[in-house]
Amino acid sequence: MLKLGIIGTNWITQQFIDAAAASGEWQLTSVYSRHAETAQAFAAKNHADETFTDLDAFFSRGSFDTVYIASPNSLHFAQAKQAIAYGKHVIVEKPAVANQQEFEQLDAVLKAHPDVLLFEAARQIHEVNFQRVKDQIKKLSLVQGATLTYMKYSSRYDAVLAGEEPNIFSLNFAGGALQDLGVYLAYDAVGWFGMPEEVAYYPTLIRTGVDGKGVAILRYADFTVTLNVGKTSDSFLPSEINGLRDAIVMDNPAELGQITYQDKDGQEHAIGAQPDTNPMLAEARDFATVINDPSNHQTEYLAWRQLSRNVNKLLFNLRQSGHLYFTGEAPDTDK
Structure with missing residues (x-):
């Protein structure tokens, strides 16, 4: 069972959490929000174990291997970059980044952490x-x-x-x-x-x-x-x-x-x-499949990354x- 942390507690996060649970592949463990009350309420609703209001603590002490990022668009790049640096797989809501420079910077960080995977949540x-x-x-x-x-x-x-x-x-x-x-x-x-x-x-x-x-x-x-x-x-x-x-x-x-x-x-x-x-639901299943067995799903993963690059x-x-x-x-x- 993959352990999931989340950034963002809006409706789209809830929809992804519901899909992740329905897939049978994910367990929500960690919730980050700037506001403790918001994090605690979302965690209680979705049976998560931990809440954080500090991003460094979230990434360094959170008991998750993959983070789902659904913050405002301008924050995606910095938060994804920080997650990769901490060795966390990243699912980031679209648009993953704002421009090509940010995309290339994330690629550089990924090269320094070859075991980490990055997905843009382009569900359709x-x-x-x-x-x-x-x-x-x-x-x-x-x-x-x-x-x-x-x-x-x-x-x-x-x-x-x-x-x-x-x-x-x-x-x-x-x-x-x-x-x-x-x-x-x-x-x-x-x-x-x-x-x-x-x-x-x-x-x-x-x-x-x-x-x-x-x-x-x-x-x-x-x-x-x-x-x-x-x-x-x-x-x-x-x-x-x-x-x-x-x-x-x-x-x-x-x-x-x-x-x-x-x-x-x-x-x-x-x-x-x-x-x-x-x-x-389909993307929650696909992401889990690749994370669980990356060596046998490199073709799909690299195709998604290239498509994400071209869309960006x-x-x-x-x-x-x-x-x-x-x-x-x-x-x-x-x-």
Whole structure:
């Protein structure tokens, strides 16, 4: 049984803990929070043994071998780096880092600790329906492009409208639509089509300076992929990948609940599997499989790391195109 420590006690952490428990591979032992009461309440709810309010103590004395990091985006890099230095495996919520420099620094720390594994929690790439879309793309006689939409109103935007600046809508915390919901679409695009040749991002900025919504254009050799992302409004549009006279249609390219193939005669064929009740179950199982037997799962692990690297590069290049810079970043940062 793998022992798990967590940083962050929000809803997504609870969802991962539930998935980890359902997988039968993990035991939550250690909880970190800046506030003792918060840590103690979360630990009691989930039967964890220890709580910490100091990160050094958490990493040095915590009885866990893997840490799940679900803190604000801007903290992921430093906390993942610290965890690796202490010899802990790392599962970090997407986006794992804000730019390529941080990605390379984590790679350097990993080389100094070759027994440590680092995973970006891009949950949908571990689900069966992600692979079913990929397999169906290979069956298309021609790919002429795709339009992927993930727009979901955030309850935190109410606070922005009230004059506040929540972490997810703050440049100080590497927030914004592209860095949140846009990561799912970036993983779809790169996972299904590879890296584009050219990119452009057209953000709609809100009062706090981040992108509340935006449109990304990814140009490939023979087609274009459009990404529509937003946290300030809802969209109920399906997403699709266009063939010649056929198409792959998805209810939601992040959730991948329903997937159909529409053939040239207009007939619909369901090609998706029933999703897990907890959408993080597949990744919890996959991460445990690799950690328990890394020598026999190097191919999967290295493929995930390369995909994470490419997605990070894509997101960074899109931000540069849209002139979106987080606090402390220079506009002339190399791509």
